[in-house]
Amino acid sequence: MGRSVKLKGLLTMIPAALLCLTACTAAPEKGGADTDKPAESTAADTAVSTAVDFDHELDNYEPARDSYNFYFTYKTVHPWWDAVALGMEDAQRQFLEKGITVTYEYMAPDGASAEDQTRRLLMAENAGYDVIGVDVADEDIISPVLDEMVSKGTKVMTFSSSDAAEGCKRIAYVGNTHNYEDGADLTEALCEKLGYKGKVAILVGSKGAPCHEDRARGAADTIAKYENMQIVATEYDMDSIDLAYELTLKILEDCPDLDGIICCNMSNPVGAARAITEKNSPAVIVGMDHDQEALHYLKDGVIYCLGVQDCYSIGFDTLQIAVKIADGNKPGELFPEKTNEITTVIYQKDAAMMLELLYGDVL
């Protein structure tokens, strides 16, 4: 399992890496998004078709029991985690077909909150679940809680976008392990597009959320490499599109000659694109994830590129590994301590195909 996930990740990273490499060599031009950017059509097709893998099958592992009950909690109610849920449901159906009943709760607050997450974890700890999975809202607050739970014998794993802090005793992590690199890659694409000069803003998601913070750090570090690039603002939208929109309007008001916006979560690019469109700003947007509205903005050239994560695989692998953990297995031959799920950067020419793939919607 671990090997196959790694190998699959490696193989699917190749076209993505090629795509980014091609993007880096294209002639940069300030202003609105290009329509002829950067990957060859065959590479683009490959990028889209490998970005999300919907074709999963359970591996050969034979579960020790015929029923399992899990508890998963994630940062906030949000379509990104709904996509993860679909992968989990697929795995649950496949287990059921094998005669194994997997039940689970998949819960989140309406707004990201480490305190709320702590409360949920402590409640779940006492409810006798086979495995508790968590998408860490704030690694500094949540990691000690997880350590305490593990020390009491609770089987804990982390999943989706955010792992716990380094050294946490959680059993395994299934999800994106390269958030910093994702932030850096997107920012590199933006810098290239802007000709390595200009004023940019960084929109982040929830404060303390490792994935968002890592991407923001990757973005800031990349900007720092170029002396003519300047970060004029860094704001947190708390995973709210409306807040992202308002923050972007304010940034544009403060800095009317803004050249670009780096968006670190799923709601950032949607809010930013709405504001950019409203203000008719030439600012170039790079961002994360597969929001349907964001993909439409990408198709229309308002957003320059998006980093799409394979949420479906994350969800599928999470449930499959949870069963193995429930059976008392440890990372090793059966599953890795950290999976390496992929992120694929897509551009305008990929948008229609991605919309069709994810939502069956082109127009």
Place this chain on the structure above:
Amino acid sequence: MKKKKRITQKTFVFTAVIGSVLIMAILVVSTLWSSKMTNSATNEAVSAVSEFYLEAMADRRAKTITNLINNNFDQMEKAMAFIADEDIRTQEDLRLSIGRIKSLLSLDRFAVVDSDNVVYTRYTTYTGGSRHSFLAEEKMDERDISTVLMYGSSKRLCLAAPAQGIKLMGKNIKACFVQIDIKEIVDLLAFDDQGRTHFALYSQNGENLSGTELGPYIAEKNLFEAVKGVIPDDEWNSNRDNFSKGIEGSITFTADGAEETLCYVPITGTDWKMAVLIRESVIHDTIRDISEKSMAASRNLIIAILVLVLLFAVILIVEFGVLSYNKLEDEKEKSKNLHTMANTDSMTGVRNKNAYSYIETDLNEKIKNKEIGNLAVIVCDVNGLKLINDTQGHAAGDKLIKDASKMICEYFPHGAVFRIGGDEFTVILKEKGFDTMNETIPEFNRKVEENIKTGDVVISIGYSALKQEDEQLHDVFERADHMMYKRKKELKEMGAPTRPE
């Protein structure tokens, strides 16, 4: 006077053949004309029929979906009543209850939602505020039908209904819902019409929801993307408006050389459209196949009838010919018999006075025209007929005549023998008969003289050959007759029987 034209057998056959050919030509031409007219009428009908047919099919399928929706809503009401009656205290109780609902009411993917937008399904519990559009509002008052197009999952129809007054595990239940996989709806709608028609479900913007191919050209593509540039812009815009306003309509276009017609109708309660497409060539081909089969059958029937008619005509002609021939032969035979009877002496079998008259007329003409060479006439008179008749009776007299005739025929086999009176015979000699008369006549006379002694038949003969100055046969006959009388006297003197004085 104009000569009356006779109808011969040849004329009859010619008329029959021409008549048959004409009838055949008329039949063939009328069949071809009828076929052409049928095809033309078919073409006109196809367009009208295809639209009518498609509209009916689309309507029927749309109603099937509407019924499915209504049926599911009814089942959901029952499901909520079932849950309300259950003693549900824990999440596990609720999951088991939902499992029973699945078995009892055949409601797949049935779920309930509490006031915190937590969704309870048979196996999972999840926060669904961002996942289900009908949960966007804090309170739900009406039924909601929506299409689930989510992150690559199978497309589904989501039917949600508000739930009022139900409390589970200390929480108010806000709603319940089911999700029906569109593939299952497609299975429900599909029927085997041997690929003649195609159908697909579309969203308001023309996206294919059913994953079914709407014909080979549009296939699974967005409907409006597919027909853009294929139909006029105003028509394209009009159909887009129809889609967004939920109005039914139709589109006809030609793609890859084939004309295709599709009809779409809105599906009540949803923002879906049901579209059904048929290639008009399919209707054409089907009707053409039927027509061709029918026409081939008619053609074969006509050919069979024609062949039969011809066969009968030929048989009739042949029979008629044979009949006519037989009749003619009979007539000839009859005529010949009559002629024979009219010219033959019934007692002796030699030709009679009538035949002699014909011959005489004919020979007179030839004599007059100097067309005849050697010719002689022998006049014979049977001696003693009166005596025999009077003394021995007529039967003996008749026998005498017959014996005389026989003797004359025997001695003059190459001559034409006529009985021209009761006891008078005439022999006309030509060619061989004439050439041998110088031998036969003396022999005949010697025999007669012997017969006087034996009491057999005695015949007095006189003869004469045709002379240059003779104008008619009678001239020859006169000389022969004169000689016969002389001979008669000689034979009398020799003792030949004569009539009594």
